[in-house]
Amino acid sequence: MGRNGASRPAGGASAPAAARRLASAVTARPAEAEQWLTALEAVRAGASGSRHGRLLRAVIAMQRDEVALLDATLATLENAALGHPALEHIRLGLTVRSLTARGRHAQARDILGSAAASAMRTGTGELALMARASAASAILLEGNALQAERMVKDALAEAERHHGRRSVSACYCAATVAVVLYERDKTEEARHVLADRLDMLKLSSPDVALRAALCHARLQVLGKLPHEAMAFLIDMEAHFRRRGIWRGMAHMVAERQRIVLAGGDWRHAQSLQATLDGLAHDQTGAEPRAAEIVAIAALSRARLLLAMGEAQGALLALDAVRATATALGREGLMVTTDLLQALALDALGRRDEVIACMEPAVATAYRLGLVRTLLDEGKGVRVLLGCLPRRRDSAQEDYLAGLRGMPLVMPAAGPDRTIAAAPQDGLTELSGLTRREREILGLLEQSMSNKRIALALNISEFTVKWNLRQIFAKLGVSRRYDAIVAARRQGQQTGAG
Numbered sequence: 001m002g003r004n005g006a007s008r009p010a011g012g013a014s015a016p017a018a019a020r021r022l023a024s025a026v027t028a029r030p031a032e033a034e035q036w037l038t039a040l041e042a043v044r045a046g047a048s049g050s051r052h053g054r055l056l057r058a059v060i061a062m063q064r065d066e067v068a069l070l071d072a073t074l075a076t077l078e079n080a081a082l083g084h085p086a087l088e089h090i091r092l093g094l095t096v097r098s099l100t101a102r103g104r105h106a107q108a109r110d111i112l113g114s115a116a117a118s119a120m121r122t123g124t125g126e127l128a129l130m131a132r133a134s135a136a137s138a139i140l141l142e143g144n145a146l147q148a149e150r151m152v153k154d155a156l157a158e159a160e161r162h163h164g165r166r167s168v169s170a171c172y173c174a175a176t177v178a179v180v181l182y183e184r185d186k187t188e189e190a191r192h193v194l195a196d197r198l199d200m201l202k203l204s205s206p207d208v209a210l211r212a213a214l215c216h217a218r219l220q221v222l223g224k225l226p227h228e229a230m231a232f233l234i235d236m237e238a239h240f241r242r243r244g245i246w247r248g249m250a251h252m253v254a255e256r257q258r259i260v261l262a263g264g265d266w267r268h269a270q271s272l273q274a275t276l277d278g279l280a281h282d283q284t285g286a287e288p289r290a291a292e293i294v295a296i297a298a299l300s301r302a303r304l305l306l307a308m309g310e311a312q313g314a315l316l317a318l319d320a321v322r323a324t325a326t327a328l329g330r331e332g333l334m335v336t337t338d339l340l341q342a343l344a345l346d347a348l349g350r351r352d353e354v355i356a357c358m359e360p361a362v363a364t365a366y367r368l369g370l371v372r373t374l375l376d377e378g379k380g381v382r383v384l385l386g387c388l389p390r391r392r393d394s395a396q397e398d399y400l401a402g403l404r405g406m407p408l409v410m411p412a413a414g415p416d417r418t419i420a421a422a423p424q425d426g427l428t429e430l431s432g433l434t435r436r437e438r439e440i441l442g443l444l445e446q447s448m449s450n451k452r453i454a455l456a457l458n459i460s461e462f463t464v465k466w467n468l469r470q471i472f473a474k475l476g477v478s479r480r481y482d483a484i485v486a487a488r489r490q491g492q493q494t495g496a497g
Contacts, residue, residue, distance in 0.1 A: 034060060051080040055087060058094050065206045065245050065289055067101045074098060086127040089120045093134035097207070100138035101288045103329035108138060112151075129159045129169035136176045137207050143332025146369035149180040156193070171200040175212040182215050185371045191219055191455040198458050202239055210240070210248040216458065217255055218376070223456045224446065226259050228439060233259075247289050250279050250296045257300050261307050262378065269304050276300050288328055295324035295333070302340050311347035314340065335365050335373055343380045358384055366399045374403055432474045440467050445484050 054076055061069040074095060082088055092111065099108040111117060112135055120131045136152035156173035163169050174193045181190035194201075194216055201212040213236045220229035233252045240248030257272040280297035283290035302317040318341050325333040338361035345353045362385070365374055374381055385404055391397045433441065436457075443453045450464045457464075472478055475486040 051077060051082060052087070054080075055082065055091060059090065062094055062097060063205055064243075065247055067098065067288055070094065070098050071102075085119055085123070086125060088116075089123065089125075089128045089131035092117055092120055093131035096135045096138045100141050101328075103288070103327060105139075105142045105329045108135075112139075124158050124162050126159075126163055126167065126169040129155050129163075130172045133169070133172040133176055133208070134205070136173075137205075137211070140176060140179060140211070141207065142329055143335065143370065144368050145180050145183045145332075148176060149184070149369070152176045152180070166197070166200065168200070171197050172204060172208060175201050175204060175208045175215075179211045179215045182218060183370060183372050185375070187219060187222055190215060194219070195455050195458065196460060202236075206240075206243075206245045206248055210236075210245075210251050213248075214251060214255055217259075218372075220456065221259060225439075225443075225456060226263070228457070230256055230259060246279055246282070247293055247296075250276060250293045253279075254296050254300045258303065258376075261303060264307075266304070266308060269307070273297075273300055273304050291324050291328065295321050298324075299333075299336070299340070302344075306340065306343055306347070309347070311344040314344040318344070331364055331368060332370060332373060335361050335368070335370060336377070338364075339374065339377050339381050339384075342384055343377070346380070346384060354384060355388065358388055362388065362400060363396070366396050371403065433471065437467050437471050437474075440464060441471060441483065441487055444480055 054073055058070055058073040058077070061067075061073055074091070077091060082091060096108045096111060099105070099111070112121075120128050120135075123129070123131075132155040133152055136148045136155070139151060140148040152173050156170060156177045159167060159170035159173050174197050178190045178193040181187070181193060194212065198212065198216060201209055203209075204212070213233070217229040217233050220226070220232065233256045237249050237252035237256075240246070240252060253272050253275050257269050257276070260268045260272065276297040280294045283293050298317045298320040302314040302321065305311070305314040305317060318337050321333065321337045324330070325337055338357050342354045342357040342361070345351075345357060362374075365371075374385070382404065385400060388400065391400070439457060440453055443456060448456065450461050450468075453464045454461045468480070468483075471483055475483050475490075477483050477486050
C-alpha cells in the first residue's frame with residue numbers, strides 16, 4: 001500500500017492488492033476488472049501486460065467462457081513467479097479448468113496431486129478454497145462425482161467455518177457440493193447446501209453458475225414443483241444471455257425441454273429444440289465450448305425423437321454426442337449417451353445390443369458414483385436396469401439393486417400431461433393472493449414445514465412466515481389447515497362461477 005492507502009499497480013510489489021482485484025473478477029465482475037486494467041494502463045504503460053495483469057486477463061477469459069483466450073494467456077505465465085500464494089492458487093485453478101475443458105483430465109489430475117498444489121489442498125484462505133472448488137468443479141466435468149465429493153466437501157466446511165456461510169468461497173464450494181449430493185441422491189442435503197445461496201451463485205463462473213442452476217431446477221422438479229423449475233430456468237436463460245454465456249443458455253433450454261417432454265408436451269419441446277438448433281448453428285471453429293453446445297442440441301434432439309417414437313433418428317443424433325463425449329473425455333456424458341442409445345435399441349427390438357450397451361454404462365456409472373444420471377432418464381431406463389443379468393461383483397450388484405428401488409425425478413410422461421401449463425387445483429384463480437403466496441399455499445397442501453418450503457423456493461424461513469401471515473389475513477383464517485380449506489373452497493367457487 002502507498003502512503004495514501006492506495007494499492008500499488010498490478011505490475012508492482014503489491015501482490016495482495018492484485019489478489020483482491022483478481023477476486024473481483026472471479027466473483028463474476030469481469031467488466032469491473034477490465035475497467036480497472038484500462039485505468040491502470042492509463043497511469044502506467046504496460047501494466048496490463050505485467051504478470052499480475054495477465055493473470056487478471058486469464059480470470060476474465062474464464063468468466064467469459066473463452067477457453068482459447070484463457071489457454072493463450074496462461075501460456076504467457078508458464079514460467080512466471082507470481083509472488084503470492086493466493087495468486088498461485090488462482091493460476092492452478094485456472095490451469096485445471098483449461099485442461100479439463102479440452103478433455104485433458106489425466107494431466108489435470110497430475111497437477112492436482114503435485115507438490116506444487118499442496119498449499120492449495122491445505123490452505124484455508126478464500127482464494128485457496130475457491131481454487132479447490134474450481135478444481136473439484138473441473139473433475140465433475142469429467143463425470144467423477146466420487147472424486148469431486150472427496151475434494152470439495154471438506155473445503156465447504158472450512159469455508160463456512162473461516163469465512164461464513166455466505167462468503168464467496170463457501171458459495172463456490174457449495175455449488176459443487178450440491179451437485180454431487182444431488183447426483184448421489186442425497187437431495188435433502190443438496191437443498192440445504194443451496195439454500196439462500198442462488199443469488200451469489202448467479203455471479204459465479206459459468207461452470208459453477210450453470211451447474212447450480214440445473215441442480216436447483218431438478219430439486220424443484222423432484223419436489224413436485226415443475227412450474228417453478230420452468231420459471232427459474234427461463235430466468236437463468238436470460239441471465240446467461242445477458243452475460244453472453246451461450247453454453248449456459250443452451251443448458252437451461254435443454255433442461256426446460258426435458259421437463260416438458262416428461263409431461264408429454266411435444267409441441268413445446270419441438271419449439272425449444274428449434275432454439276437449441278439455432279444456438280448450435282451459430283457455433284464455429286473447434287472450441288470445446290462450441291462443441292459442447294452442439295452436443296447439448298444433439299442430445300436434446302435424441303430425447304425428443306425417442307419421445308416421438310423415432311428411434312432410428314435418435315441413434316443418429318447420439319452419434320454426434322458420442323463423438324464430443326469421446327473427444328472431451330466426458331465420461332458422465334458418455335453414460336447418458338449409452339442409456340439413450342439403449343432405449344433407442346430397445347424400441348427397435350434389438351435386445352442383444354441393449355444389454356451390450358447398458359452393461360458398460362452401469363459399470364462406468366458405478367465407478368464414477370453416478371445415481372441420478374441414470375434415474376433422471378425416466379422409467380424406460382429403470383425397466384432396462386431390471387433386465388440386466390446379476391453380477392459376481394457384490395458391491396456393483398448392490399449398487400444396481402439400489403438404483404432399481406429409488407424414486408424417479410421426472411413425472412411420468414403422457415399425452416394428457418403438460419408441464420408447461422399453469423398450476424391447477426384452483427390456486428391460480430384465488431383473488432388477492434400474489435404468485436409467491438399461491439406457491440407457498442400449494443406447498444402447504446403437501447404438508448411441508450416452513451423450512452422445507454424455504455428450501456424448495458430458495459427463500460428464507462422469515463420470508464415464508466411473513467407470506468403465511470399475509471395468506472392468513474387475506475383468507476380470514478389463523479391456521480395452516482384452515483388456509484388450505486379456505487383456498488380450496490374459494491377455488492371451487494371460482495371454478496363453478
